[in-house]
Structure formats: C-alpha cells, structure tokens
Amino acid sequence: MPAIGATVLGYPRIGPHRELKKALEGYWAGAVSRHDLEHTAATLRRQSVRRMAELGLDTVPSNTFSLYDHVLDAAVLVGAVPQRFTSFEDELDRYFAMARGAASRRTRNEGGDERDQPDGDVGDVAPLEMTKWFDTNYHYLVPEIGPATPFQLNAAKLVAEYREALAEGVVTRPVTIGPASLLLLAKPDDEAPAGFRPFDRLDELTSIYAELLETLADAGVPWIQLDEPSFVADRDAAEITALQRVYQRLATLERRPAIFVASYFGDLGDALPALAMTPVEAIGVDLVAGSGAGRVAATPNLAGKTVVAGVVDGRNVWRADLESALGSLATLLGLAGDVAVSTSCSLLHVPYDLDAEPDIDSRLRSWLAFADQKVTEVVTLARGLHEGYDAVAGRIQEGTSARDDRATASSVVDPAVRQRIADLPPEASQRSPYAHRIAVQADNLDLPPLPTTTIGSFPQTGDVRSVRAAYRNGQIDADEYSSRMRTEIERIIRLQERLGLDVLVHGEPERNDMVQYFAELLNGFITTRNGWVQSYGSRCVRPPIVYGDVSRPAPMTVEWASYAQGLTDRPVKGMLTGPVTMLAWSFVRDDQPLADTARQVALAIRDETRDLEAEGIRIIQVDEPAIRELLPLRASEQPEYLRWAVDAFRLATSGVADTTQIHTHMCYSEFGEVMSAIDGLEADVTSIEAARSKMEILPELAASGFARGIGPGVYDIHSPRVPSNDEIATLLLRASQAVPATRLWVNPDCGLKTRSYAEVEPALAAMVTAVRQVREAL
Numbered sequence: 001m002p003a004i005g006a007t008v009l010g011y012p013r014i015g016p017h018r019e020l021k022k023a024l025e026g027y028w029a030g031a032v033s034r035h036d037l038e039h040t041a042a043t044l045r046r047q048s049v050r051r052m053a054e055l056g057l058d059t060v061p062s063n064t065f066s067l068y069d070h071v072l073d074a075a076v077l078v079g080a081v082p083q084r085f086t087s088f089e090d091e092l093d094r095y096f097a098m099a100r101g102a103a104s105r106r107t108r109n110e111g112g113d114e115r116d117q118p119d120g121d122v123g124d125v126a127p128l129e130m131t132k133w134f135d136t137n138y139h140y141l142v143p144e145i146g147p148a149t150p151f152q153l154n155a156a157k158l159v160a161e162y163r164e165a166l167a168e169g170v171v172t173r174p175v176t177i178g179p180a181s182l183l184l185l186a187k188p189d190d191e192a193p194a195g196f197r198p199f200d201r202l203d204e205l206t207s208i209y210a211e212l213l214e215t216l217a218d219a220g221v222p223w224i225q226l227d228e229p230s231f232v233a234d235r236d237a238a239e240i241t242a243l244q245r246v247y248q249r250l251a252t253l254e255r256r257p258a259i260f261v262a263s264y265f266g267d268l269g270d271a272l273p274a275l276a277m278t279p280v281e282a283i284g285v286d287l288v289a290g291s292g293a294g295r296v297a298a299t300p301n302l303a304g305k306t307v308v309a310g311v312v313d314g315r316n317v318w319r320a321d322l323e324s325a326l327g328s329l330a331t332l333l334g335l336a337g338d339v340a341v342s343t344s345c346s347l348l349h350v351p352y353d354l355d356a357e358p359d360i361d362s363r364l365r366s367w368l369a370f371a372d373q374k375v376t377e378v379v380t381l382a383r384g385l386h387e388g389y390d391a392v393a394g395r396i397q398e399g400t401s402a403r404d405d406r407a408t409a410s411s412v413v414d415p416a417v418r419q420r421i422a423d424l425p426p427e428a429s430q431r432s433p434y435a436h437r438i439a440v441q442a443d444n445l446d447l448p449p450l451p452t453t454t455i456g457s458f459p460q461t462g463d464v465r466s467v468r469a470a471y472r473n474g475q476i477d478a479d480e481y482s483s484r485m486r487t488e489i490e491r492i493i494r495l496q497e498r499l500g501l502d503v504l505v506h507g508e509p510e511r512n513d514m515v516q517y518f519a520e521l522l523n524g525f526i527t528t529r530n531g532w533v534q535s536y537g538s539r540c541v542r543p544p545i546v547y548g549d550v551s552r553p554a555p556m557t558v559e560w561a562s563y564a565q566g567l568t569d570r571p572v573k574g575m576l577t578g579p580v581t582m583l584a585w586s587f588v589r590d591d592q593p594l595a596d597t598a599r600q601v602a603l604a605i606r607d608e609t610r611d612l613e614a615e616g617i618r619i620i621q622v623d624e625p626a627i628r629e630l631l632p633l634r635a636s637e638q639p640e641y642l643r644w645a646v647d648a649f650r651l652a653t654s655g656v657a658d659t660t661q662i663h664t665h666m667c668y669s670e671f672g673e674v675m676s677a678i679d680g681l682e683a684d685v686t687s688i689e690a691a692r693s694k695m696e697i698l699p700e701l702a703a704s705g706f707a708r709g710i711g712p713g714v715y716d717i718h719s720p721r722v723p724s725n726d727e728i729a730t731l732l733l734r735a736s737q738a739v740p741a742t743r744l745w746v747n748p749d750c751g752l753k754t755r756s757y758a759e760v761e762p763a764l765a766a767m768v769t770a771v772r773q774v775r776e777a778l
C-alpha cells in the first residue's frame with residue numbers, strides 16, 4: 001500500500017470554462033448528443049487527474065467527478081433508487097430523472113418536455129429533494145430510503161473512473177460517501193412508518209460497502225476514501241458506536257483496499273477516538289474548521305495509522321499560512337504512524353485557477369489561492385514535512401511575505417468604516433414597537449387584506465442576459481444599457497398591474513446574481529471573471545471575495561427602484577440582499593471575525609434603505625435566504641452565531657422611519673432550528689418557502705411566538721408546473737388556520753428568475769384569482 005503523502009479530498013468538476021455546464025444544458029435541450037456529453041465528461045476527468053498529478057500530488061482522488069451530484073452518485077452506487085424511477089430503463093435517463101424530475105412513461109410517450117428546462121424539476125415524476133450540503137452553498141440531492149428500498153451494488157462508475165485515470169498513468173483513490181453519512185444525509189421515503197430512520201438500515205448498507213471493497217480489491221485499487229462528514233455535527237452515542245461498528249467490520253474484511261475515512265467542515269469530536277479504535281488505515285481531519293492538531297494528537301490509538309491532516313483551507317481562497325500549517329503537521333508527526341497532507345475538504349467549493357483572473361491586481365492576487373494553487377501548497381507542505389524546512393524555505397518565506405503584506409495593507413483597513421461602527425449607539429438596531437409601526441404603515445400603504453406580491457426577480461430571459469453581457473463587454477454604453485433596463489422594468493411593472501398584484505417589484509433584470517450584483521458595487525469586495533463554483537447540477541455562482549473593510553461608495557439600487565415606483569401608484573418594494581447572505585455566498589475574510597464583517601455590510605445596506613426611503617420607496621425587502629446556512633453544525637456554537645446574525649440584520653433595517661415597512665425573505669432551507677432568530681429579526685413581514693411542505697412551517701412559526709406579517713410561499717417556483725387557483729386557495733385557507741388572516745401575505749416560494757414567462761404569467765394569475773376567492777370566503 002503506497003503512502004497517501006500529498007493529496008486533496010476532491011477537485012472542482014464543472015470545468016475550468018464550465019464545459020460540463022454547457023454540455024449538460026445542451027444535452028437537456030436536445031442540442032448535445034449523449035456521446036458528446038460523455039466525451040466532455042471524460043475529457044474533464046482526464047484533465048483533472050493529470051493536472052493534480054502534474055502539480056505534484058502523491059495520491060490523486062477519483063470518482064469526485066459527477067454529472068450532477070456526488071450524493072446522488074452514492075445513492076446510485078448502492079442501488080437506492082426510489083420506486084418511481086424504476087420505469088426508466090436507461091441508466092442516464094434514470095439518473096437525470098432522479099436529479100431533475102421527468103415526464104412519466106405515459107407522458108413521455110405523448111411527447112413529454114423534460115428536456116426543455118435548463119434546471120429545476122421537469123414533468124410529473126418528482127425529482128429527489130435538493131438541500132444544502134452542510135454549511136456550504138452547494139446543494140445535494142437527498143436520497144430517499146425506506147424499510148423496503150433495495151440495496152444493490154453498482155460499482156461500474158467508480159471502477160470505470162479508476163481505470164480511466166490508470167490509462168492516463170495515474171493510480172487514483174476512489175472517493176465516495178461512507179455508509180453512515182449516506183444514511184444520515186438521506187430521508188425516509190413516503191412508505192416509511194413513523195419513527196423509521198434510514199440509519200436503521202446501516203448494517204444492511206455496510207454489507208453493500210463490503211461488496212464494494214472486495215470489487216475494488218479485485219480491480220487492484222490500493223486505497224478507498226470513504227467520507228463521513230456527518231460526524232462533524234452533533235451525533236449521539238449510539239450513532240458513534242454504529243460508526244465504529246461499520247469500520248470495524250469493513251476493516252476486518254480479508255480482501256479490500258486500504259481504507260481512508262475522511263471528515264471535513266469541522267471537528268470529529270467523539271467520533272475520532274471511536275474511528276481510531278478500528279483497524280482502518282487512515283483518518284482525515286479538518287484542521288482548518290476543526291479544533292486543531294493538538295487535540296487530534298492527543299487521541300489514543302493513532303500510532304499505527306495515517307492521519308490525513310487537512311491543513312489547507314479547501315473552501316476559502318486565502319493563501320495558506322504555510323509556517324503555521326507546518327507547525328500543525330509537526331505536532332502530529334511522531335504521534336501518528338504517518339502524516340499525510342491535504343486540503344480541509346474537497347476543492348469543489350473554490351474556483352479552479354487564479355491564473356484565469358487577469359483583472360485581479362497583482363498585490364491582491366498574491367494573497368489568494370484557488371484550487372490549483374492550493375494543490376501546490378499541499379505539495380510544498382508535504383515536502384517540508386518529509387524533507388525538512390529548508391527544502392521549502394523559499395516558498396514558505398514567499399507565503400509569509402504575502403500574508404504580512406495583506407496584514408498591513410492600507411486597502412484592507414478603512415478607518416472611517418471602523419469609526420462609524422465604533423460610534424453606533426445601541427438604539428441603531430432598534431425600531432419602535434411593532435404594534436405602533438404596523439399601524440402607521442397600514443395608513444401609509446392602504447393595502448387590501450391578504451396582500452399579493454412576488455419575491456423580487458422576474459424571469460431572466462436570454463434577452464435580458466445578453467443586454468447585461470453587451471454592457472459588460474463594452475458593446476453598448478451606459479445610456480443604452482439604462483434605457484434597455486428601463487424598458488424591461490416598465491414591461492414587468494405593467495405585467496404586474498395587469499395581473500392585479502398589490503405590491504410590485506422592479507424584477508431585478510440588472511442583477512447577474514443577488515450577491516454578486518451588490519459585491520460589484522461595494523468597497524471591500526472584489527468579484528471574479530471566471531471564478532465559477534458549482535451550486536447545484538449545472539448551476540454555478542461566482543462567489544465574490546471580501547478582502548477589506550466594507551462600505552458603500554454610492555447608492556446601488558435606487559435608480560432602478562425609483563424608476564419603477566415612478567411608473568405606478570401601487571407600492572414598489574425595494575430589494576436588497578441582507579448581510580448574512582452576502583457573507584454566506586462570498587469568500588469571507590479570515591483576518592477578522594465574521595460578525596465584524598457582517599456589521600460593516602449591514603451599515604452599507606442601512607445606508608441603501610435610507611436612500612430608497614428618501615426616494616419614495618415605502619416597502620423594502622432585505623433577503624436573508626442563507627441565514628440558516630451559516631448556522632454552525634455544533635449546537636454549542638449556534639447561539640453566538642444567531643446573536644450576531646440577527647444583530648446585523650437589525651442594524652441593516654432599523655435606520656428607516658416607522659412608516660417604511662421592512663420585509664425579509666427566506667428559502668432553500670429547513671428553518672425549524674432558527675425560528676426564534678426569524679422572530680428576532682423583527683421584520684414587519686417575512687416571506688418564507690412553504691409550498692412544498694404544504695404550509696407545515698406555519699404552526700411551528702406560530703408556536704415560536706412569531707406574531708408579525710408572514711407570506712408563506714403558495715407555490716413552488718422550482719417546478720415549471722403551473723398551480724391551479726384551487727390548490728393555492730386550499731393552501732391559503734390552511735395558512736389562515738395557523739396565522740390570523742390580518743397578518744397573512746400571499747407570494748410564491750421564491751424569486752422567478754429561473755422560470756419562463758410562459759410559466760410565470762399563468763401561475764401569478766392563478767395566485768391572484770385564488771386570493772380573491774379566499775378574501776370573499778374569509
């Protein structure tokens with residue numbers, strides 16, 4: 001068995017130029033053949049293993065490539081395919097049906113339209129649910145596992161990708177999710193009786209993994225990496241014992257590769273000594289998010305094992321502190337059998353290569369590291385560890401100088417921002433009592449009961465995107481751009497008037513992304529040209545980088561909002577992204593607490609709310625869809641996070657007069673655990689994703705004491721399906737049983753940017769008709 005040496009836990013897969021995205025969307029649209037899709041995928045995989053090997057890694061992971069999602073791949077690997085997909089005989093059709101939904105066989109025979117959508121679920125076979133991958137902005141597909149879900153090994157992809165890399169001359173280490181985490185990431189299927197947990201089937205699933213290990217041994221695979229990230233969150237003693245049982249069993253198989261159990265996004269806690277007691281050969285620890293090398297080194301039973309030390313941050317873009325990383329590695333050396341050097345998690349969460357960013361100035365660039373630069377850092381550290389400090393002294397010095405330069409750069413610290421924060425009185429985060437302000441807002445707005453609205457974005461048509469691209473590329477000037485955007489805004493305002501909505505939006509046509517748009521306009525942020533990171537399936541984002549103190553040089557949204565308001569007598573909602581979401585979807589500073597950066601962003605947003613108000617905007621929505629996402633995985637760390645997150649939102653939204661109504665919006669998460677924080681935001685109105693769970697969230701919210709305006713989403717915008725008036729009316733009546741109708745608002749689950757007008761117009765018309773019915777009924 002070769003030593004692991006220098007390695008990474010995973011590598012980006014969307015393609016340096018988003019080749020996979022383009023091939024997938026082309027394939028779904030019927031414009032790219034299956035052969036071409038497979039060719040693109042194979043080329044990307046080969047390039048990736050070659051690149052990692054050329055950069056000097058000792059061992060390279062494989063099977064980290066995925067056509068859609070690695071959790072879906074793991075479900076397919078163990079044959080956990082829900083019944084509704086079994087009629088798809090072709091494997092790729094079945095795979096994409098699980099990812100995106102599909103027309104049933106009946107509809108397919110009638111000419112179903114599953115290839116028309118670039119993303120989202122299509123047709124009448126519902127896809128697997130999508131949810132957040134731990135506390136990242138990546139989304140995985142949730143396996144459905146019930147008592148009768150079949151398990152059957154299907155190792156073809158894993159073995160084929162191993163052999164494909166071997167043909168490139170690279171012996172790889174196949175990676176997949178370990179059995180315990182796979183079940184903890186799954187949800188019970190609809191057939192499961194109350195109280196059933198997928199985890200109940202751990203022993204059965206372990207048998208499939210045993211078979212997998214034997215298959216890999218037969219294929220000559222030296223190492224397998226089984227990821228068990230679910231154990232960096234709070235787990236009970238039974239779950240930890242079960243984890244130990246799994247690896248005791250797998251590691252005592254006669255025929256198997258060496259086993260590397262990886263963890264990331266935090267500290268393994270009690271799971272680390274439990275794993276150390278099993279005969280697995282290697283354990284991976286995250287020394288960036290976790291509590292450090294000292295604690296790991298103190299774990300008994302590591303002497304015969306390789307500790308794979310995740311010392312290079314796999315999910316942020318700062319150049320590593322090589323000196324301190326070497327210190328951590330030295331702490332482990334001598335206590336473990338061997339020390340391998342790695343990233344703290346897969347590099348899936350960072351862009352490929354800093355060299356693809358010609359616009360970033362050279363000084364700032366010297367502070368940064370993207371995936372390929374991180375691979376090089378890992379290689380340098382492994383050399384330093386094994387050949388001694390002097391072998392890499394030059395590189396370490398270079399890194400230290402860059403970090404010192406960053407620490408003292410005047411572009412990072414803005415004394416004016418710091419003074420403003422220091423001068424803030426406590427009442428800056430306090431509005432007058434809700435009962436008082438809601439009364440003055442009612443006078444100011446004069447809205448009907450059950451006011452109707454949308455969440456902000458309207459379809460981002462090809463036309464709108466190409467106008468933005470033309471402006472960005474200098475093909476049209478600012479006047480032409482502004483005029484084209486105004487035409488689009490006017491069209492959206494007139495459409496909403498025609499549909500009969502009560503509170504209008506300008507539709508966000510000028511925004512490439514709800515975070516990047518603001519980052520481009522704020523001091524302290526930079527944005528990238530090619531820094532794409534997969535968010536889900538074929539969808540990508542370019543997370544901005546916060547490098548310095550944040551401030552707002554000029555208004556960011558006022559021009560568009562006030563133009564829209566000038567077109568209509570109905571209130572137009574101003575639309576901003578909140579401080580927590582701005583940070584959750586950016587690469588953040590690692591040189592000051594996140595809470596401090598959040599206050600700076602909050603102040604910039606606060607300035608914007610006041611300017612919007614001064615221009616006659618009477619309602620302002622501050623979106624915080626990611627407030628749940630940043631919730632620490634360990635309960636002990638959650639109260640502190642919630643305290644500063646709520647405080648930042650309140651700082652952002654308390655600068656306006658009582659007459660101005662503050663809305664917020666949340667989606668993409670289960671909000672059960674953060675109900676009291678949602679209440680603590682004190683937004684006058686909160687819109688929240690609720691349609692898919694059929695309003696289940698409302699009783700929970702009411703029970704938490706929440707007693708302000710609430711807009712539970714009445715239809716799911718992730719689906720092209722147009723809801724009927726009756727189903728929306730039914731949901732509204734259900735909502736009115738949990739929340740007094742006087743506090744109910746009516747809106748879709750989220751923004752409409754990924755949908756087409758052909759879906760949006762009838763869906764909103766149904767929503768307005770349903771509200772009229774319900775208003776009469778109430």
Ligand SMILES: CN1c2c(nc(N)[nH]c2=O)NC[C@@H]1CNc1ccc(C(=O)N[C@@H](CCC(=O)N[C@@H](CCC(=O)N[C@@H](CCC(=O)O)C(=O)O)C(=O)O)C(=O)O)cc1
Binds near residue numbers: 466468514516542625
């Ligand atoms: C709400 N969601 C968001 C998350 N994170 C964000 N940062 N933003 C979000 O909205 N996390 C949770 C969810 C995740 N959901 C999504 C949904 C949709 C997308 C998405 O559609 N992404 C787009 C890229 C968006 C973008 O930046 N567009 C720019 C640039 C577009 C582009 O590719 N331009 C071309 C050239 C121009 C052209 O011909 O169009 C190029 O650069 O090559 C824009 O529209 O201006 C995607 O396509 O993946 C992401 C997350």
Ligand SMILES: N[C@@H](CCS)C(=O)O
Binds near residue numbers: 455623751
């Ligand atoms: N205002 C944004 C929120 C998305 S979470 C939108 O409508 O797209």
Ligand SMILES: [Zn+2]
Binds near residue numbers: 455
């Ligand atoms: Zn949303």
